[in-house]
Amino acid sequence: MPETIGWVGLGRMGLPMAQRLLQAGHPLYIWARNPEQTLSLRKQGARIATDLIELAQRSQIIVTMLGDTSDVESVYQGMLPGMQPGTIFIDMTTAAPRLASALAELVASKQGQFMDAPVTGGVAGAAKGVLTHFVGGDADVLQRSTALLAQLGQRAVHCGPAGSGYRMKLVNQTIIAGTMLGLAEGMALARGSHFSIDLLTTALNKGTASGLLFDSYAERMMQGGGDVTFTLGLLRKDLRLAEAEAEQQQKPSLFLKFAVQCLNAACDRYGAHAGVQTLSQME
Secondary structure, three states, X not given: OOOXXXXXXXXXOXXXXXXXXXXXXXXXXXXXXXXXXXXXXXXXXXXXXXXXXXXXXHOOEEEEOOOOHHHHHHHHHHHHHHOOOOOEEEEOOOOOXXXXXXXXXXXXXXXXXXXXXXXXXXXXXXXXXXXEEEEEOOHHHHHHHHHHHHHHEEEEEEEEOOOHHHHHHHHHHHHXXXXXXXXXXXXXXXXXXXXXXXXXXXXXXXXXXXXHHHHHHHHHHHHOOOOOOOEHHHHHHHHXXXXXXXXXXXXXXXXXXXXXXXXXXXXXXXXXXXXXXHHHHOO
């Protein structure tokens, strides 16, 4: 019988990921601060834990997919009284690398095991099960978790000891930010040149400007609207973490400082919950 999974985090990424585990036949316990977030999964067969203690007591593998470092810290403290020996804890949040050692120590005090495994691939990748996991932690914990991760993604890359997955995600987000800001400026220039999205796609989608982000965001940036799959606030949070990590390494980044300033201005103008496509509307 598949292992019982505990899941905390039912946002844009977490919900479709949890749905995939249900569809694969895993018994699933879920918990959310907002009970309304659990309704759709309950109808699909998930069990609702009364609190984080019960979730920890009933689960053999526990996955968290949350908004920020402080959210993860709070949830782990809430689970602590119910943690069981032998449980694997996997955090898929984009969080501060310093968190990994603290969580690993906390979980080890209850004879459990921890690994950080943030993801890349976006909402569409979460729904299709084609995410990439950046894994930090012991190789044997990754081996024990392979079947679960395979339900959620197409690759799990072991990046090193605990915290390495978090750090690789920050590398990823730094690169994304450069591409995203360049794409936003390019689309603004294209609008001023009265180019249609069809012409842009024909001209650019086979050259060096092409790629996943172009395919995902070019049309939305040209229009300044469309579905919100990644928010200004989340990108800013990720870049602040990357900037702090660079400073921790004594390698401060002028680009990250500039990028955070751009995101601050965009959040002030459009709100933190607006989609990153609004970056192309900044003057």
